[in-house]
Amino acid sequence: MRDGRVCTLEPVARFADLCRQRNAGHPGIAVVTAAVGAASRRDVSDCRGPLSSLNADVPRSTGICAGSQENRPARKWPVVPVVTLDQVLREHHIPPALRRAGRRREGHEEDVFGRVRSRAVAARAMMIVELADTHGELTAMRGQHAHLAQRILQDGYTIVYKGRRQTPSSSPGNCGRGVPAATAGIAMITARPFGGLCNRLGSSIARCNSGVRSARDVEVIWALTPDMGPRSTSCVEPVPGLRFRPAGRFRFVRSPWTAPPLARAAIRAINRLLGVSYAFFEPDVERLLWTGQFDLSRLTAGDGVFLFTCQSVTHWKTLDYSVGASRGSAARPHRRSHGALRRPHGRRAHPADRSCDLRFARARSRAFVTADRTSDARRRPPVSLWPPTIRQPRRRSWPASAGT
Amino acid sequence: MATDDPATEEALVARFGRDVIMTSPKRFGRDSVAAIQDAVVDLFGLAATREILASASSSFSETASVLGRIPLTIVRK
Numbered sequence: 001m002r003d004g005r006v007c008t009l010e011p012v013a014r015f016a017d018l019c020r021q022r023n024a025g026h027p028g029i030a031v032v033t034a035a036v037g038a039a040s041r042r043d044v045s046d047c048r049g050p051l052s053s054l055n056a057d058v059p060r061s062t063g064i065c066a067g068s069q070e071n072r073p074a075r076k077w078p079v080v081p082v083v084t085l086d087q088v089l090r091e092h093h094i095p096p097a098l099r100r101a102g103r104r105r106e107g108h109e110e111d112v113f114g115r116v117r118s119r120a121v122a123a124r125a126m127m128i129v130e131l132a133d134t135h136g137e138l139t140a141m142r143g144q145h146a147h148l149a150q151r152i153l154q155d156g157y158t159i160v161y162k163g164r165r166q167t168p169s170s171s172p173g174n175c176g177r178g179v180p181a182a183t184a185g186i187a188m189i190t191a192r193p194f195g196g197l198c199n200r201l202g203s204s205i206a207r208c209n210s211g212v213r214s215a216r217d218v219e220v221i222w223a224l225t226p227d228m229g230p231r232s233t234s235c236v237e238p239v240p241g242l243r244f245r246p247a248g249r250f251r252f253v254r255s256p257w258t259a260p261p262l263a264r265a266a267i268r269a270i271n272r273l274l275g276v277s278y279a280f281f282e283p284d285v286e287r288l289l290w291t292g293q294f295d296l297s298r299l300t301a302g303d304g305v306f307l308f309t310c311q312s313v314t315h316w317k318t319l320d321y322s323v324g325a326s327r328g329s330a331a332r333p334h335r336r337s338h339g340a341l342r343r344p345h346g347r348r349a350h351p352a353d354r355s356c357d358l359r360f361a362r363a364r365s366r367a368f369v370t371a372d373r374t375s376d377a378r379r380r381p382p383v384s385l386w387p388p389t390i391r392q393p394r395r396r397s398w399p400a401s402a403g404t
Numbered sequence: 405m406a407t408d409d410p411a412t413e414e415a416l417v418a419r420f421g422r423d424v425i426m427t428s429p430k431r432f433g434r435d436s437v438a439a440i441q442d443a444v445v446d447l448f449g450l451a452a453t454r455e456i457l458a459s460a461s462s463s464f465s466e467t468a469s470v471l472g473r474i475p476l477t478i479v480r481k
Binding site for chain 2: 197235
């Protein structure tokens, strides 16, 4: 497609800006901030995260990005224009012979391609479709996407590549001419979350999610800090594929980012000896991953990744889609007093960003269970904290001195 | 009310009196398993509410908001 014209549609303004930055050197690539639908309109997109969808089936199948009013937090969401594919192709003067019909998983694949399919077939356009027919999580959409895939095949199309990123649960045999899953992944994901209980749980679940998607084990270094005194064995029960371990041999893993040049080389050498090919710290995520300077998909099977952050890699970027949210103000990380890195106040990720990670905890119903190690607790079955079963607490009377 | 600061708890109890629902007795701190367990009780107690009024940059409140799928409002001074 070196000489072709590509029109990228992205409903989330910030992601669209990232696309424009990434493709700034390609004059043939246009980025349109809009969603694709069967009819042009303006709609409220429930853009809370990467899995946002206009399709009611998506939240039903994922349990996240709930678009129903009763589940929508009382905040305003941006109005996202919905355009038709034909409208986009016409406005950007894309010649029929070079049309490439790409589609994000915003949920209307069936609707959109049902109408534009005949035109694409007539123009012999290459189509890039994100189908969830083999997706392990979007269960409610599998049926209609399988039907759509069948229709595309019946039109004479040949699937030349089936990516793994959007079909994380597809088997290696489903990868088409893509990179085999067994060699595309990474050897081990090691995370060292910092902060208190919720930061650590959120980070651990995010890593676990990444581990499941890449079919790799995840190791979480549970360091004892002023924010978290108890050991992991006292707080977290074992989870398949996720291993908690105390801080030990990874104590030398440090960020080479701020070190002098000689120290940087030494740190990298020590990290390599420890089996760490790449170490990412919170500022690295934005600097290297989100700017595209480092491509995680290039990792080989022998590479080990070390992540020192309390946020998910995929959801790290602040995703505040509320109307009036300050845009363009770079979230520069700064040091906390104890040396950990975090973003300034007011730039934290919206809780919904991590909702899919937390949903993973629900799938593994006993993922995180407080373990009461007392002898009395051993006689009782462990208490699952998900789903929460909380009784209405009784109101108590307060001491006279504490009352108003 | 969920807080890990005894002074804040005292202030809110003094202001709202019997309207405050909270875990009691609660162990404060981050260095003991018992305190963490009380924090988890607070976490799911918060998740069972209709709306959370939280302090800025509180991942605890954010997590409760996600768990309970309830709105989160950041209260600033």
